[in-house]
Amino acid sequence: MGELNKEQIRKGLQVFQNLSDSKLITHLNSCVHCGLCAESCIYYLATKENRFTPARKVDIVASIYRRYHTITGKFLPGLINARELNEETTDEMVDLLFGACTMCGRCTMHCSIGVDIEYLVRVGRTMLSNMGMVPATLQSTVNAAVETGNNMSIPNDEFIATLKWMEEELIDEVNNPNAKIPVNESGKRILYTLNPREPKFFPLSISAMAKIFFAAGESWTLSTQMYDVTNYAYFSGNPDEARLIALRLWNEMGNLNAQTLVLAECGHGSRAFRWEAPNYLQEHFPFEVKTSVECIADYIREGKIHLDPEKIKDVVTLHDPCNLVRSGGIIHEQRYILNRFIANFVEMTPHGIDNYCCGGGGGQLSMSEYNERRMKIAEIKARQIRNTGASVVVTPCHNCVDQLNQINVFFKLGVRIKTLAEIVADALILDTESP
């Protein structure tokens, strides 16, 4: 890494100024270096490397704060390990905060004090983003979204062709020529979003959700202008880019005059829009936002869709995406859905808000330079899956699906990975099949 210039340092230190509330200084001043968070982190558990202890990630951000914003740090920096913001510090920050953290938030839950460690990692990432030091691989994903409207730079004609193809699949599957995947239709109840991995790699998950909408008789549409539910700027820590991406989805709701935005199965995407976007934009949503998991649960609860409990005979387990569950509050809905029609449902240990990250979060999937480390930490998840004895792993997150598919191959688990919509669509009882 080259020498930092004054402007970079000024921009990096900006995160400690103009505080809007007491959250940041609280967490920066709270860690007591007990180190008891180590065993709650998959990086430490898998590698036993002390430098991956979450407290070390907190400390590198807090040490800079102490250097520039405390009396002791200014006059006796050695006493409290108050560090200069220089090349050595930023190199370590990049490696620890981008390369050794999925921002899963598990350490926060288990911290003896209550330090929001994941939040401080995000602050550290924002510092690096301000200084132009986001890993190029992650930044290119953000750039793709900013420049093309989706993080995989899928051309619009290719996207539309995929939707047409999926519509034909849907018509065949439900045996009804009226079934369709509506596009850019104004005044529908729901605007549905997608993770660009769906049209790019897993188009059948689009038709799976379309089949559920069809069975529920839902009034819905997709947009070809803005359908990307992801927001990798949340991971890169750049609030301006995150705001821009969120604003597009917000505007598209207005353009299509929809009532409810349904977020596709994407952990960080759901979090970034449902919870973070209003704060990026400093506005309350004038429309309803819900995840597709909540949407499916509502359909079942309201009797709009019916599922065949005889259809899936496999032993099924569930992987909880961190941003959807631990930081998003969608904990019971997916279990409610699976318990309606899966006879052999087995929970992982631990699960729910205590579940281990798959290793693909925090933008790790896009940062290929950390691939080896990512697959090393994945052994925790592989062991969890193997211990359930399940042959199907369901997860309501396309990023997790991607990582779990790689885990499946790498650790030779021999399981099938499905999204929630896919397994629900498999068991749907359509009107034509009803007794």
Next chain:
Amino acid sequence: MYWYHWITLGSLGICFANSLVHFLRLIRLGKPMDYSSPAGKIIPSIQYSFTGAMNPVKKESAFLHLPTYFAGIIYHLGTFLSILMFFLIWSDLPLQDILIYSIVSFLLISFSCGIGILIKRLLKKGLRDLSNPDDYLSNLLVTGFQLMTGIVLLWNQAYPAYFILSSLLLLYFPLSKLKHAIYFFAARYHLGFFFGWRGIWPPKKLERNGGWEN
């Protein structure tokens, strides 16, 4: 009042003023303004943050490290007891012998816990790598304060040393990690706010009929 009382009084004033600055800054900056629609309630979550979420059964930092956890709890109780005794010693209130011996016994245990935590920090490489001089100094000052409290309760010749050590501790408090005594409460508050707003805390139980209750 002796000379050492005056020194301690000055230190107490400086400590109080500095701590007040930290506290008032927290109050001035206030709670987060969240524009997202809440999915839960803040107050029960903050209550949970200070109670159920602190339950050692729920925290890996506790149940995976039970000796350290209990040593930490006893050490903190010893600190609170020493602070209480500080004011009682200063006010020269007479205490019954049985009470003095009970307090000294407990302080001996909490002192041992403090030393044990210090030794752990010195011996475990992971913890040593994480530590800075403040971690050791803070521990030594607080552990020494507990020891001196016990000594001065039995032997009033130690008054000057006790008050000098107390003064050092008071002066060091706002400059060091010891100020987590203020920020701990704010951290639990913010955690409760965050998880409460998103409907994660307090935990809900899944019911058979598919609903869930608090």
